[in-house]
Amino acid sequence: MKGKATSFDIAHYAGVSQSTVSRALRGSPLVNEETRRRVVEVARKLNYKVDKNASNLRAQQSSTLAVLLFEDPTSDESQINPFFLSMLGSITRACAKSGYDLLVSFQSTSNDWHADYAESHRADGIILLGYGDYIDYQSKFDRLIDSDTKFVCWGANVEGRPELTVSCDNAAGGALVAQHLIELGRTDCAFIGDASHHSPEFSARFNGFEARLQQHGAHVSERKMATAISTEESGYQATKSLLANNIKFNALFGASDLIAIGAIRALQEAGLRVPHDVSVVGFDDLAVARFCTPPLSTVQQNTTLAGQMLVANLLNLIANKEVDVANSVLPPQLIVRQSSK
Amino acid sequence: MKGKATSFDIAHYAGVSQSTVSRALRGSPLVNEETRRRVVEVARKLNYKVDKNASNLRAQQSSTLAVLLFEDPTSDESQINPFFLSMLGSITRACAKSGYDLLVSFQSTSNDWHADYAESHRADGIILLGYGDYIDYQSKFDRLIDSDTKFVCWGANVEGRPELTVSCDNAAGGALVAQHLIELGRTDCAFIGDASHHSPEFSARFNGFEARLQQHGAHVSERKMATAISTEESGYQATKSLLANNIKFNALFGASDLIAIGAIRALQEAGLRVPHDVSVVGFDDLAVARFCTPPLSTVQQNTTLAGQMLVANLLNLIANKEVDVANSVLPPQLIVRQSSK
């Protein structure tokens, strides 16, 4: 036997037609139990595996999903945000459970990625991951919708299409942080992140935070906000610039854990004690949060659930079934550790 | 135009045959420049994308690699070892650079994964990642070799086939740690990990460590060794059991960062100060290492280079080209932080 065995080989050895082999192996009820046993046996012996390319070509589907990871072009090329890595892990598992394969790809935000994966039939659907520029995305969403590509997106809302998004309730998360700081009596807050419309997730966190503060007569003054992307370095620099301008505060909310960790470094370098002088809270609950100094209070996003939800919703879209929109906004959870006392 | 455009559609609108379309789009020198321009133009307008399934079927290759991640069945299901996640990131990038797609899959060690991905033509080659049971692997390697599947493996050696492995020079890394502790005058060492043949990487680290110690008249006594897999919890438990037996030491080498971080927790809980009472060194240089308390001294494995090497070697195997065996053992680098003073 040269090369791999085909269904014709199996047919030959089992003394049936190729059609019957195909049916037998896919559990068609049209084939006699006895015949099936014989076919399966021969297939096992010849170590036969269905050729996915042939099968997918004919069936016009791929049993494959694609994950596209977008990275902030300004962030460090070599390091991938651990939050998305953890998400990737849970997506992979969820895919496996559903019998789908997973293609992974990194895309720089500027890339002309389009709907390539789906249009070339490499994947049945696409999952988009990344903190990114909301404006820039919208046109790409349109392109995907135009070409009737099935996709779901983490975080960013697709205008008028709630079924395409799975996200954490960022505003509720921000509110949890505010509530926590209020209870600690630390309402003179700084915010490091990006409250503008460029970053829908960060701004939602900020808005929820600010709204809750205002309910208690506090608020974040413009002066105490600094812009950062989700890296330790960026959080460090942003905080440093606040301190350099001699801005005072007794609490700091970092829009992501990496930002908060960078902020802590800046604070400590400036001789401020965390949490004694400044309470710090992050967002994400990365594995790092537990181990850093001091252990970081943060808002946990349930990545396992998020991954399952993304995959489940995408599969529903592909099957033209109803998507559970109500449960696609995941509840965040406050994790209090030493950094906020 | 219902459904996606095919090469026949392009042919129709460009006024040429389907064969010419195929040739034109793949840059065949057989096609006239003027004709090619016309075809490309029409293809762009109709938003045509080559169907990968058809193309792969005919060409009998997939331009896809698969990564199989093995996890210790005893480790926490929900958390993926960050070291491999980081590796995954660099592999993804290396793949993209070579124009290959990447399939990602998790496998429990017990799984009957076999050569499925390659045999069903879903991937041209396979990358194996994971700390695992060496014995268990060997039979699976045989299976892969038997079916002539192209694969490379991180860490574990494939008997007599050095071209199939990319690894860090674990022994050299262990030696670096020993040297460092010797210079600190901390030669009364504990080792947490697995020095048995079950874990080729951990035992290589231990052996290099022990050998260097012995060159300086020291060594690790049997009593000061405890077995752990690569999780924080396991490192914590193992260290705790040593301490419970009242074993004393002034240095501790954790076979991985997660182990070392767990060890630090156990030490601190027991009232021991790191590094004042015990110097702790890990292995991997996870992102966490920099942020934990105290920042962890460790041996860095260059995951970026490792990913590139894995992909490059695999592509060479697929193309039946020579593999750069000499450079497939990557040099480790000692990173000294506070945990070892």
Add this chain to the structure above:
DNA sequence: CGACATTATGACACCGGTGTCAGGGTTCGA
């Protein structure tokens, strides 16, 4: 016992490309 339903199977077209081969048209040298 003939009409008809039921079950199991084979033949065959088809999915959308790729590679081979044959042939039409032009140019160039003899």
Add this chain to the structure above:
DNA sequence: TCGAACCCTGACACCGGTGTCATAATGTCG
């Protein structure tokens, strides 16, 4: 003017499955 060489193009078989349709074999019932 004729043939060889060259360039470009189209026709067609083929990759390895899947789904449809036709049909043979067996069973059921009036």
